[in-house]
Amino acid sequence: MSAKYNVLLIGAGGVGTIVAFGIDYVGKSSLSIVVRRDYTKVKDAGYNIDSVDYGKIEGWKPDNIYPTVEASAAKGTEYDFVIITTKNLPDIVKVEELVEPAVTPGKTTIVLMQNGFDLGRPFFAKYPKNVILSGVSHIGSHNSNGTIHQTQKDKSLVSYFESPSLSKELQEAKAKEFIAIYANEKNNCTYFADAKWYRYRKLVYNATLNTTCALTGVDTGRLEFSGGLEAVSIPAMREVVAVAKADGVELPDDVINAVVHSDDGDWFEPSMRVDVKKGNPIELEVILGNLLKVAGELGVETPVLTVVYNLLKVVQFRLKENQGLINLPKERPITDKVYK
Numbered sequence: 001m002s003a004k005y006n007v008l009l010i011g012a013g014g015v016g017t018i019v020a021f022g023i024d025y026v027g028k029s030s031l032s033i034v035v036r037r038d039y040t041k042v043k044d045a046g047y048n049i050d051s052v053d054y055g056k057i058e059g060w061k062p063d064n065i066y067p068t069v070e071a072s073a074a075k076g077t078e079y080d081f082v083i084i085t086t087k088n089l090p091d092i093v094k095v096e097e098l099v100e101p102a103v104t105p106g107k108t109t110i111v112l113m114q115n116g117f118d119l120g121r122p123f124f125a126k127y128p129k130n131v132i133l134s135g136v137s138h139i140g141s142h143n144s145n146g147t148i149h150q151t152q153k154d155k156s157l158v159s160y161f162e163s164p165s166l167s168k169e170l171q172e173a174k175a176k177e178f179i180a181i182y183a184n185e186k187n188n189c190t191y192f193a194d195a196k197w198y199r200y201r202k203l204v205y206n207a208t209l210n211t212t213c214a215l216t217g218v219d220t221g222r223l224e225f226s227g228g229l230e231a232v233s234i235p236a237m238r239e240v241v242a243v244a245k246a247d248g249v250e251l252p253d254d255v256i257n258a259v260v261h262s263d264d265g266d267w268f269e270p271s272m273r274v275d276v277k278k279g280n281p282i283e284l285e286v287i288l289g290n291l292l293k294v295a296g297e298l299g300v301e302t303p304v305l306t307v308v309y310n311l312l313k314v315v316q317f318r319l320k321e322n323q324g325l326i327n328l329p330k331e332r333p334i335t336d337k338v339y340k
């Protein structure tokens with residue numbers, strides 16, 4: 001069968017590799033991926049994958065592997081879909097700028113398979129003629145020393161971030177077209193009409209459990225048995241629900257209970273906790289910063305989330321400094337600020 005779609009995936013980590021493998025498995029696309037740090041290794045030997053959905057695979061490779069987004073665009077390929085599965089770290093790299101070489105105005109559909117909130121906004125300004133899709137993934141998958149370990153099944157919900165300049169019909173059709181190249185009998189990828197609702201629903205987990213586990217260095221089970229869940233994370237969840245309500249999004253009455261029980265039986269480490277453990281920067285701004293901005297605009301009190309955010313800003317500072325993204329002088333500068 002000749003491939004119908006040109007697809008580029010940027011960021012082949014825990015989530016991206018499984019998404020790429022799923023698209024390859026369906027077989028409707030000519031699939032290219034951008035691999036940064038591990039480019040040479042992956043180009044030579046492919047990926048080893050240990051997946052609850054697909055089993056053990058050795059040496060998997062897509063059709064094309066590129067070291068940069070620029071290289072993926074060098075041959076002039078016009079991509080139908082560009083899927084972004086990097087971490088979303090606007091305080092380091094703006095993803096809307098990262099993808100630019102691979103985006104054809106009016107043609108390429110951009111899929112943001114990332115955690116976070118209000119991710120579509122910077123794309124509408126830069127790509128007014130392109131459809132921007134939201135992919136919310138409920139997977140547990142991490143890259144450990146070059147092997148992808150997928151321990152939780154791939155369930156994803158695809159919607160469109162509603163662009164002010166495109167018709168709903170076109171955006172919905174593109175969302176469904178993306179599902180058609182990715183959904184297969186091993187995964188669970190479905191259409192969900194309301195991106196904003198689902199992003200708030202996901203934040204009840206990510207803004208509260210990812211953050212407190214990242215701060216304290218435990219998994220969600222240990223968070224529960226230490227008392228941190230009830231003392232910090234659940235009050236934080238109530239604040240997310242309150243912001244959603246003030247923003248016109250009614251989450252179900254049992255949402256907190258459902259979120260807490262979603263990890264039952266697992267000593268599960270949310271992705272932000274894994275990032276801190278690996279010494280990588282965290283998605284603080286898109287998971288918590290954007291939410292607190294909206295809370296401020298709507299006048300909703302968020303005392304717990306605000307403290308968690310400010311503590312994590314310190315953690316982010318440390319992570320960035322360790323990666324050479326912040327350089328401080330040897331001698332500590334003295335400021336003349338007066339504190340009371």
Ligand SMILES: NC(=O)C1=CN([C@@H]2O[C@H](COP(=O)(O)OP(=O)(O)OC[C@H]3O[C@@H](n4cnc5c(N)ncnc54)[C@H](OP(=O)(O)O)[C@@H]3O)[C@@H](O)[C@H]2O)C=CC1
Binds near residue numbers: 013116143
């Ligand atoms: N992991 C999980 O279980 C879940 C994750 N998510 C979300 O999915 C998204 C992806 O997370 P995850 O897969 O865990 O992240 P990983 O850190 O495992 O993977 C991100 C990948 O993106 C690559 N990357 C980053 N910047 C660039 C760049 N400029 N060019 C090319 N490649 C780049 C990284 O490469 P390099 O090695 O070079 O840094 C890395 O391979 C995040 O938004 C996360 O919150 C959602 C649900 C669950």
Ligand SMILES: CC(C)(CO)C(=O)C(=O)O
Binds near residue numbers: 115137139205269270
């Ligand atoms: C909720 C979860 C665990 C995905 O299922 C996640 O989004 C993460 O680890 O960041």
